[in-house]
Amino acid sequence: MRRDQVGFLGRMIDAHGDIVAIRVLGIKMIMLNHPDYFERVLVRNHENYDKSTFLFRAVEPILRGGLIGNVGGEPWRRQRRIMQPSFHRPKVAGFAENMTDETARMLRRWDRQYGPDDVVNVSTELGQLAMRIVFRSLFGAEVGARGDAIEQMFLEANQIVGAFFRFPFPPLSWPTRPHRRLNEIIRTMDGFVSDVIRSRIDSDEDHLDLLTALMNAVDEETGTGMTPLQLHREVLNIIIGGYETTSNSVAWLIHLIGQHPDVQARLHAEVDEVLGGRVPAFDDVPRLVYTRMIVDETLRLYTPAWQTMRRAIEEDEMGGYRIPAGSDVYLNMFTLHRHPEYWPDPHVFDPERFTPEQVDARPRHAYIPFASGPRNCIGKHFALTELTLILAMVAQAYRVEIPEERRYVEIEPLITMHPKGGIHARMARR
Numbered sequence: 001m002r003r004d005q006v007g008f009l010g011r012m013i014d015a016h017g018d019i020v021a022i023r024v025l026g027i028k029m030i031m032l033n034h035p036d037y038f039e040r041v042l043v044r045n046h047e048n049y050d051k052s053t054f055l056f057r058a059v060e061p062i063l064r065g066g067l068i069g070n071v072g073g074e075p076w077r078r079q080r081r082i083m084q085p086s087f088h089r090p091k092v093a094g095f096a097e098n099m100t101d102e103t104a105r106m107l108r109r110w111d112r113q114y115g116p117d118d119v120v121n122v123s124t125e126l127g128q129l130a131m132r133i134v135f136r137s138l139f140g141a142e143v144g145a146r147g148d149a150i151e152q153m154f155l156e157a158n159q160i161v162g163a164f165f166r167f168p169f170p171p172l173s174w175p176t177r178p179h180r181r182l183n184e185i186i187r188t189m190d191g192f193v194s195d196v197i198r199s200r201i202d203s204d205e206d207h208l209d210l211l212t213a214l215m216n217a218v219d220e221e222t223g224t225g226m227t228p229l230q231l232h233r234e235v236l237n238i239i240i241g242g243y244e245t246t247s248n249s250v251a252w253l254i255h256l257i258g259q260h261p262d263v264q265a266r267l268h269a270e271v272d273e274v275l276g277g278r279v280p281a282f283d284d285v286p287r288l289v290y291t292r293m294i295v296d297e298t299l300r301l302y303t304p305a306w307q308t309m310r311r312a313i314e315e316d317e318m319g320g321y322r323i324p325a326g327s328d329v330y331l332n333m334f335t336l337h338r339h340p341e342y343w344p345d346p347h348v349f350d351p352e353r354f355t356p357e358q359v360d361a362r363p364r365h366a367y368i369p370f371a372s373g374p375r376n377c378i379g380k381h382f383a384l385t386e387l388t389l390i391l392a393m394v395a396q397a398y399r400v401e402i403p404e405e406r407r408y409v410e411i412e413p414l415i416t417m418h419p420k421g422g423i424h425a426r427m428a429r430r
Ligand code: HEM
Pocket: 067, 068, 069, 080, 237, 238, 241, 242, 243, 245, 246, 249, 303, 304, 305, 307, 308, 309, 368, 369, 370, 371, 374, 375, 376, 377, 378, 379, 380, 382, 383
């Protein structure tokens, strides 16, 4: 498990089927791998499942009661009610310009910085881009040098927490050297977010960003908003939820189109036809049909938020098995998205799986990169818009070529599904 977590879990399923009880370090977990079971936990019987599990307790020092780790029940419902309108379609439309502006800026720099023979560290570049986009959407302002430092810290924190999940001992509260470093990172991020919120409270200017929307948001049922402390936590949760996931997805996107010249050629044809050389806008997103199919297939193969957990509050039943009250239920989207019953040749990249006909022919819960039900990803539309726009703009300008020695990339299952060693590519100007 420690050496090869994903392989281990896959072998358990192969040996025992789509519902398996495993014990890791004394903690018993029930692992599910069937669309119906996922639907049961996340949708049909979602009231019976909360996030009071060791996974979320372990990351409590980082998420601290923000939306992602919130245990559930009324405190979560209230937060979600307050925040949901800030992520509705018209709001995301407003953020699309941040996405295209920042991508255009990155591509202009690539033109100056890289020649056709240079191998670009795509992961680093796109990590910066994703960070700029989430920061600019939240705070309006440019990220600047402090943002770069925060990004580095994020990567470091991800390594520390990822290693912890492969072997969750000693607890994060024990002052080992990595855990002390993690605390230091958290304090720095807290300082950064507090500074921004404080200066916003003191400012008389009108801002059109997510932070302002969240500061002014009120719960329609009670008429009250968030306290500054809750706002602080939610801002951090949005950065955590919105950065790593998208940055890894775009890196995998570039890798996969570079590995599949036929797919890349079709992508080029679509962006040329739909956009005719201009910068895409939010309204173009639904017309970039094939681009979106590539995004969907990438989120299937390398689903960034690849695992989660729930606790069964009362006893439940699934597939003829009893789920005792208090059980930890482990949901692994990585194995679900490669379930051979729903995905022929599951490890093969094939965007055709996402034609409307093929989508209709599958159970809806065979594919849930953003989870499902009331606790699905609040940033889903934000993320899909961002991924589609970035991919379209990169494809407008460049042909991706993966050097021979960079073709094989191992997965590194941290908190998100990382490409081990990063994605590297040559970007040939079209
Ligand atoms: C490709 C990109 C993304 C993927 C694959 C993704 C995936 C997910 C998943 C699977 C969950 C549910 C987690 C669970 O049940 O344990 C989730 C929740 C969440 N995500 Fe995302 N996410 C992405 C991007 C974003 C973005 C861009 C934001 C914010 C701007 C964001 C903010 C959140 C928040 C706040 C939650 C908690 C929602 C709740 O519990 O009510 N995510 N995400």
